[in-house]
Amino acid sequence: MAQQKTARGYVRKYRWAAYFLALVICTVLGVVLWITTPPTADAVDRLGTRLAPGFLSAAIVAFLFLLSEWIKTGDDELGKQESAEADDKMRESITKLATQVEAQAAEIRVLRAELDIDGRAKDLARVGITGGYGGRIVPNEREYLQRYLNASKGVDMIGLDFSSITRNFASYSRFRPGIRVRVLMLDPDYPAAASSYVGQRTTEERQPRPRQVSGAQLFCQNFARWRNELPAEQQGALDYSIRLYQTLPAIHYVRYDDEILFGPYLIEKSSENTFTAISNSGTPIFAQLTEHFEALWTRWSRPPNDDWFDITRP
CATH class of the missing domain: 1.20.58 (Methane Monooxygenase Hydroxylase; Chain G, domain 1)
Structure with a gap:
């Protein structure tokens, strides 16, 4: 050709x-x-x-x-x-x-999506969100327990009644000398026993009413039983306090040293299975959550009734 x-x-x-x-x-x-x-x-x-x-x-x-x-x-x-x-x-x-x-x-x-994700992650980290879980203590019990055992300064908690901890109190009640533990639970008798916030939240979560109403009392009884089993020297060194807050339940909150695990209360959703976000110290969210806990602890709560710690009660 x-x-x-x-x-x-x-x-x-x-x-x-x-x-x-x-x-x-x-x-x-x-x-x-x-x-x-x-x-x-x-x-x-x-x-x-x-x-x-x-x-x-x-x-x-x-x-x-x-x-x-x-x-x-x-x-x-x-x-x-x-x-x-x-x-x-x-x-x-x-x-x-x-x-x-x-x-x-x-x-x-793909690169743009990665950059967008990275940018959003940086934005979240800047305000204080560094991680999270799809549930709370029940599906992530190992994560919560490991943080509790690794805490070196203190543990602060806000919840309805911490029934998940009550069911497995032995794991969360190991004596930790020098560790301050403060527990805030929703007052089951506020503003009135017949129309309490606990009862309202129980209805919203579609949970059996008796479990929620008596949850805080059961927690106190389990704590008293564990404390009484400690040697006298450990009882004297124990820094473990419980109070009942008297406000509408806003968030589930657990602080381990410089890390906070928190999440909202949602309608028709068990609080035990609601998502959890993680915040670290030095960020705006961590600071605001810490202020929220301190305000509840000092001005919006009361100590439990003395008879709640009576281990002889049924």
């Missing part, structure tokens, strides 16, 4: 020179024949001699014209073939380019 293309191109390039050369040759031949024709020749011979170069020139020009058309037709077919091949190559190149562009766009989308 390459040789054919070269031959056609060579002929097409010099075809006008061939036309001119043929015309010159025929003209010269005609003049020569005109001059050399004897005057004595008859008219027919002289006419034939004079017309012969014209016919010959016409034949040569016609041949060259046909050759040119053949070259042109071949070039057109070759051009169409080359054009089709070029179109195929172009489509292939465009397809490859489109694939590469799509792949790069996908990478850019």
Whole structure:
């Protein structure tokens, strides 16, 4: 195909020179024949001699014209073939380019999503959210217990009645000398025993009413039973306090040293299984939550009734 293309191109390039050369040759031949024709020749011979170069020139020009058309037709077919091949190559190149562009766009989308996630994570960390769980003590008991055992300064808690701890009090009641533990539970008799916040929250969570109403008392009894089993020297060193807050329940809150695990109370959702967020010290959320606990502890709570610590009660 390459040789054919070269031959056609060579002929097409010099075809006008061939036309001119043929015309010159025929003209010269005609003049020569005109001059050399004897005057004595008859008219027919002289006419034939004079017309012969014209016919010959016409034949040569016609041949060259046909050759040119053949070259042109071949070039057109070759051009169409080359054009089709070029179109195929172009489509292939465009397809490859489109694939590469799509792949790069996908990478850019992934990178942008990672940057967005990283940016949002930084924003959350800046205000104080550093992690979280889908539930609370029940599904993440190992996480809570490990933090309790690793605490070196103190533990503060806000909850409804910490029934999950009551059910497994032995794990959370290991004696820790030098560790201050403060527990805030919702007062089951506030603002009135018949219409308490505990009863309202129990209804909202669709929980059995007796469990919630007596939960704080059960916690105090379990604490008293554990405390009485400690040696006298450990009882004297024990720094464990319980109070009952008298406000609408706002958040579940557990602080271990410089880390707080907290979450909201949601309608028709058990507080034991509501999501938990984690906040670290030195952030706005940590500071506000700490202030919230201190306000409840000092101004919005009372100590439990003395008989709640009577381990002889049923």
